[in-house]
Amino acid sequence: MYDVNKIREDFPIFALSINGKPNTFLDSAASAQKPKIVIDKMNDMYLHEYANVHRGSYLLSEEITLAFEQARETVQKFVNASSSSEIVFTRSATESINLVAASWGRKFIKSGDEVLISEAEHHANLVPWQVLRDEIGFKLNICRVNDDGSFDMEDFRKKLSSKTKLVAITGMSNVLGTIFPLKQIISLAHAGGAKILVDACQLAVHQNIDVKDLDCDFLAFSGHKTYGPTGIGILYGKYELLDSMPPYQCGGDMVDIVTYEHTTFDVPPARFEAGTPAIVEAIGLAEALKYLMQIGQDNITNHENELTAYTLEQFSQIKGLHQVGTAQGKGGVFSFVVDDIHPQDLAFILDKEGVAVRVGHHCAAPLVKRMGHSSVARASLGLYNTKEDIDILVKAINKAKTFF
Amino acid sequence: MTIDELIENFAFLDTWEDKYRYLIELGEKMPPLPESYKTAPWQVKGCQSQVWLVPSKEEDRLHFLGDSDAAIVKGLISIVLLIYDNKSPSEIKAVAVDDIFAKIGLKEHLSPSRRNGLEAMVAKIRQYADIL
Ligand SMILES: Cc1ncc(COP(=O)(O)O)c(C=O)c1O
Numbered sequence: 236m237y238d239v240n241k242i243r244e245d246f247p248i249f250a251l252s253i254n255g256k257p258n259t260f261l262d263s264a265a266s267a268q269k270p271k272i273v274i275d276k277m278n279d280m281y282l283h284e285y286a287n288v289h290r291g292s293y294l295l296s297e298e299i300t301l302a303f304e305q306a307r308e309t310v311q312k313f314v315n316a317s318s319s320s321e322i323v324f325t326r327s328a329t330e331s332i333n334l335v336a337a338s339w340g341r342k343f344i345k346s347g348d349e350v351l352i353s354e355a356e357h358h359a360n361l362v363p364w365q366v367l368r369d370e371i372g373f374k375l376n377i378c379r380v381n382d383d384g385s386f387d388m389e390d391f392r393k394k395l396s397s398k399t400k401l402v403a404i405t406g407m408s409n410v411l412g413t414i415f416p417l418k419q420i421i422s423l424a425h426a427g428g429a430k431i432l433v434d435a436c437q438l439a440v441h442q443n444i445d446v447k448d449l450d451c452d453f454l455a456f457s458g459h460k461t462y463g464p465t466g467i468g469i470l471y472g473k474y475e476l477l478d479s480m481p482p483y484q485c486g487g488d489m490v491d492i493v494t495y496e497h498t499t500f501d502v503p504p505a506r507f508e509a510g511t512p513a514i515v516e517a518i519g520l521a522e523a524l525k526y527l528m529q530i531g532q533d534n535i536t537n538h539e540n541e542l543t544a545y546t547l548e549q550f551s552q553i554k555g556l557h558q559v560g561t562a563q564g565k566g567g568v569f570s571f572v573v574d575d576i577h578p579q580d581l582a583f584i585l586d587k588e589g590v591a592v593r594v595g596h597h598c599a600a601p602l603v604k605r606m607g608h609s610s611v612a613r614a615s616l617g618l619y620n621t622k623e624d625i626d627i628l629v630k631a632i633n634k635a636k637t638f639f
Numbered sequence: 640m641t642i643d644e645l646i647e648n649f650a651f652l653d654t655w656e657d658k659y660r661y662l663i664e665l666g667e668k669m670p671p672l673p674e675s676y677k678t679a680p681w682q683v684k685g686c687q688s689q690v691w692l693v694p695s696k697e698e699d700r701l702h703f704l705g706d707s708d709a710a711i712v713k714g715l716i717s718i719v720l721l722i723y724d725n726k727s728p729s730e731i732k733a734v735a736v737d738d739i740f741a742k743i744g745l746k747e748h749l750s751p752s753r754r755n756g757l758e759a760m761v762a763k764i765r766q767y768a769d770i771l
Contacts, residue, residue, distance in 0.1 A: 576710075577688055577708055577709035577710060577712075578687075578688075578709075579687045579688040579709040579711070579712060580688075580709045580710050580711045580712070582687075583659070583711050584659065587655050587656075587659075594687050595687045609689070610687060610688065638656075638659060638660060638663060638710075639663070639710060
């Protein structure tokens with residue numbers, strides 16, 4: 236039994252009111268709230284167990300190194316990777332994608348090759364490829380989404396060619412909520428000889444991730460969206476791919492033999508973790524992932540699917556509200572506009588009602604434009620949201636309508 | 640209307656609902672900005688709505704026209720313009736805009752993290768005071 240009220244109690248922030256109103260937090264797609272066990276764990280590390288990792292041969296350093304490497308194993312379990320050596324700790328999903336572009340991309344993509352992304356990419360999975368394209372001179376192709384926000388498989392097939400070296404694609408759109416048919420996309424990409432990077436920033440929050448089953452080559456997500464801390468991200472990569480890649484940044488902790496003349500580099504994942512990593516954040520993230528695995532990702536998905544259906548139903552009854560992204564099977568991310576109300580004005584009023592939504596282009600400006608807008612409001616679900624949250628949102632939208 | 644009158648008008652409004660309604664009304668009363676100015680050179684960056692600011696100078700006084708596609712933001716702009724219009728550059732520099740917004744009870748809208756464009760607009764006005 237999924238007891239959402241009990242789950243809410245795990246998150247201290249919901250005990251606080253916002254503008255004198257209950258905290259109706261509907262911006263988890265931007266960043267999720269943290270359960271107390273994550274906060275406690277990180278505090279505890281600083282209070283009792285802190286030292287640098289992979290260094291000093293003394294007790295504290297040995298212990299925290301062990302905890303850090305166990306955190307890697309927790310991530311391995313969370314994404315079902317074959318080995319914890321396939322898990323690279325980064326600063327964020329953004330850094331994970333930039334790492335692939337700078338290291339793998341610069342080595343393996345040649346002028347005349349092609350990279351294929353979708354219209355629904357976050358800037359983090361668009362701009363690095365544009366910059367690399369301008370450097371190398373490959374062709375960046377962009378496959379379409381349909382007007383309802385669903386993936387246009389026909390267009391994808393058309394734009395996938397024997398020249399496509401990489402398909403870099405989101406698992407779930409942070410604007411449309413569309414869940415992309417990853418397995419089909421990946422098998423098509425592989426059949427054509429392309430590698431595939433999945434931006435799982437949103438997907439990892441809402442659905443079970445299984446990199447073995449997906450058979451993706453790279454997968455990126457951010458700690459702060461999966462109920463963990465900021466400053467930590469994950470790059471999963473198949474080991475033989477990681478092993479074929481040059482370092483991304485250079486410094487301590489990623490080298491094998493260093494002389495004044497020459498340096499050889501360590502094996503993955505250390506090769507990609509130059510300098511002191513975000514130690515406590517990695518351990519905090521592992522705590523968050525354990526929390527998710529304990530609740531059970533499938534239970535979370537069920538709860539959110541129920542709430543998604545409820546939200547869609549409630550939204551359909553608000554006159555003048557237009558949803559942006561209505562694909563079948565979409566997840567709990569709802570972009571919308573309301574007739575005669577600018578999204579910014581709407582957000583001002585919702586804020587006064589204690590409702591947090593985000594407005595703007597959501598770091599996917601070309602997508603919002605392609606859907607016919609310059610700015611949209613977005614409500615997004617986390618595992619702690621309730622039907623009451625949606626009721627409060629709907630009431631606040633209806634109230635906003637009386638102002639204009 | 641003077642700033643003091645505006646502060647007084649807001650003092651009569653007890654709830655945020657009334658304050659926002661009044662803001663929307665203020666925005667509606669602003670003279671419309673000609674469409675030809677709603678272009679990139681006049682756009683104030685860093686806003687979640689579109690905001691435009693057009694300066695001009697007459698003798699030593701600066702004048703401003705402004706607009707936004709968001710109604711509450713437009714109301715906020717009308718207050719900013721009431722505060723800054725028809726002042727000399729040195730007078731512009733001397734305005735304690737935070738204090739005025741605090742007195743009106745809309746201080747949170749001037750916060751740089753709000754990204755509603757107001758803070759950026761005030762910065763732009765002060766910049767124009769330097770260069771015009
Ligand atoms: C789909 C998607 N990709 C990438 C990112 C970038 O994540 P971060 O800012 O944590 O690096 C986000 C976050 O907004 C996202 O939603």
